[in-house]
Amino acid sequence: MRSSHRAPFVAAVATAATLALTGCGAGTSGGNASPGAVANPSGSASAVSAPGTAAPATSSPEPTSPTTAASEPPSSAPAPAGLATYTFPDGHVSFKHPVDWRVELFSVGGSPFVGTATVYDAAGTKQATVYSGQIADGVTSPVTRTVFESVPVPGLRGQPAPAAQYSFYVDRVNEIATYRMHLTAGAPIPGAEMALDGIIRTAQGVLVAEVHFIEKPFASDEAAKSWLAGAEGQALRALLLSLSYS
Template sequence: MKGTTMRPAFRAPVVTALAAAALSLAGCGAMVAAAPSSSSPATSATASASPTPSASAGGGAGAGGAANPGTSPSPAPAADVKTFTFPNGHVSFKYPAGWKVELFTGSGSPSDSATATVVDAGGTKQATVYSGRIADGVSHPVTRTVFESAPVPGLAAQPAPAAQYAFYVDRMDSNATYRMHLAAGAPKSGQGTALDGIIRAGDGVIVADVQFIEKPFANDAAAKSWLAGAEGQALKALLLSISYR
């Protein structure tokens, strides 16, 4: 478990749809180990799921760490991936073949709401993807520095604002909150408000977040270095692979 990079879900103060979903599902859902839909070679930017050096240990950016906001670095070498599809059959995503997905569903058949938790080979929660009908968000003022963002191809046909993969840091007072997630529209650097990350898709919503520990990086250079490594690229590829049909 990489104590300096990832952790079980616990995030600095942004309330997203996942919180509302958890409340709505409490007491009526079930946790099951989800079987992948398929396994295939990666066709987009993916990376090995092997561990990376501690993100807070180094100060310099890696080869892909200096990307400008709105751009996408060159794809990493392809790795085997699996495809997970939600029970509703609409939402799917790809993840490293050595990882697994645990699914929490609400009551009813089929369930309208479900949360997929992506766990790496070491048992660390790396990301959550929610698909359902309930959404809520609370925002607050921040100063943002965007490291990278890009449109999500598989969600391009959904209602505006268009879904974007995004990696950035929000600062409020002396606190820095690093986020890698799906954002509704391209995030911009400067003064703004915290993003709720609620993506409209069909008659429901999608919310997808990488699960960071409270202080995952010593500084922005360390965050960029992590992004350039295997773990950062694998999670970026996961978010970019999310699709709705």
């Protein structure tokens, strides 16, 4: 139930967020990268610009997942599998993922670094993207929101406000539901609100991280909650909560 969704009410306007620029470099973790452009890492579009190319980063296996009060899964969730750590080539952004998943990096530039890490599960299904760069733009529109969960991200504390949160929620427009699991700048507000662009400010740029769903991933909100409590939902929850910037 993963792959990028496009909400009918979000109009993304950007040029370089696809990272389909001349001289793009590709790196992989846990698999070989396939060349080509990468779609916008968020539900909103991003524009990026930076010179040069960056070297690929690697994932380092770890025996277990770290446990914090902010990232403990519900009691019904299975025990986490072994994790690997992926770090962007510039050394600033890192996150953890299951050891049998892989990461492909499409990058533009070395300093300042601009790139998108696409995360695939063991079956080769695209699960999430993490973008680190200098510019990201988004367009918002009115929605009615139901929030399932929103938790501060420990590794992004100390970055410019509003503080980064891992959030899972559904936005509705004319009874059309759009489910989103991603980083948000502050906690999403239930009820009537505007769509969120998911742009997190960092010391040297911006960060966008989002799980990718099919167009209609869940039959109901209860089905979404049930998925969150399962192995896949908890793995993606843990990935977003593990994001850090140094």
